[in-house]
Amino acid sequence: GEDVEQSLFLSVREGDSSVINCTYTDSSSTYLYWYKQEPGAGLQLLTYIFSNMDMKQDQRLTVLLNKKDKHLSLRIADTQTGDSAIYFCAEKTGRRALTFGSGTRLQVQP
Amino acid sequence: GAGVSQSPSNKVTEKGKDVELRCDPISGHTALYWYRQSLGQGLEFLIYFQGNSAPDKSGLPSDRFSAERTGGSVSTLTIQRTQQEDSAVYLCASSRDPEGGYTFGSGTRLTVV
Numbered sequence: 001g002e003d004v005e006q007s008l009f010l011s012v013r014e015g016d017s018s019v020i021n022c023t024y025t026d027s028s029s030t031y032l033y034w035y036k037q038e039p040g041a042g043l044q045l046l047t048y049i050f051s052n053m054d055m056k057q058d059q060r061l062t063v064l065l066n067k068k069d070k071h072l073s074l075r076i077a078d079t080q081t082g083d084s085a086i087y088f089c090a091e092k093t094g095r096r097a098l099t100f101g102s103g104t105r106l107q108v109q110p
Numbered sequence: 111g112a113g114v115s116q117s118p119s120n121k122v123t124e125k126g127k128d129v130e131l132r133c134d135p136i137s138g139h140t141a142l143y144w145y146r147q148s149l150g151q152g153l154e155f156l157i158y159f160q161g162n163s164a165p166d167k168s169g170l171p172s173d174r175f176s177a178e179r180t181g182g183s184v185s186t187l188t189i190q191r192t193q194q195e196d197s198a199v200y201l202c203a204s205s206r207d208p209e210g211g212y213t214f215g216s217g218t219r220l221t222v223v
Contacts, residue, residue: 004152033211042114042201042214043153088152097143097166098212102152 004091004101011107018076020104022089025070029091032065033098034074037086046074046087076106084108112136114215116202122221123192131187131218135204142185143205143212144177148198156200159185192222 003025012018024032030051035043049056049063049072056063062075072089086105090098115134123129135142144156155169159179170176174192179185189196199219203212 031209035214040216042216043203043212045211045213048211092209095160097155097158097169099155100145100153 004089004099006087006089006101006104008102009105009107011109012079014079014081014108014110016079018074018079018083018106018108020074020076020087020089020106022072022074022101023070024072024089024091024099026091026093026099027067027070029093031092032063032072033090033092034061034063035088035090035100037088037103039085043088079106079108081108081110114202114204114213116200116215116218118218119216120219120221122223125194125222126191128188128190129192129220131189131200131202131220133185133187133202133204133215135183135185135202136213137183139204139206139213140182141205141207141210142179143203144185144187145201145203146198147201147217153201156187189220192220194222196220197222 006022033048034046036046037043047058060077064073086103088100088103090100092098117132140161142159145153157177158166174190177187199217201217203214205212
């Protein structure tokens, strides 16, 4: 079956870059997503990448996809305290519902 | 509506009682999903509705859990004879089509005492 794994915690200083990593097992994934969850809130879609791409940039966010290694990363440039949240990666295969990782808690220190 | 609406936002129930959780998806979104998020855990898929197709119930953890979607819009997740391990945040999401990104509601926090 499919599995998505993430490290649990990342701490960075304000102004530094953050890199959140994710690995997945299903080689037939079509789309990969990054969601952000702030305390007490639902998940907010940040960005997504189609599986035939290897990079996507959107303002301070850069997504890198290594399909051979089934590795996805999210880089946040110039990390701010407002970026503190839990970040989930998710993969989609066919018409199945998204499979989510367990989330990475990003702590930004002033 | 403007977003996905879930009610109630918080529910405390006694062990053994039944509960109903409601989800109002975005108007026009054909796909609706229920997930469960336990403390410190990721999202566990429960059930998925797509248009008039039979729902994908493969994630429901036991036969105490059921869901329906009336008129292709509002969905209700029912948990019968609740147990303490059912305590979690139940999240609903909808999407315009199965390939689209999901819009999540704020969730219902269920506490079974």
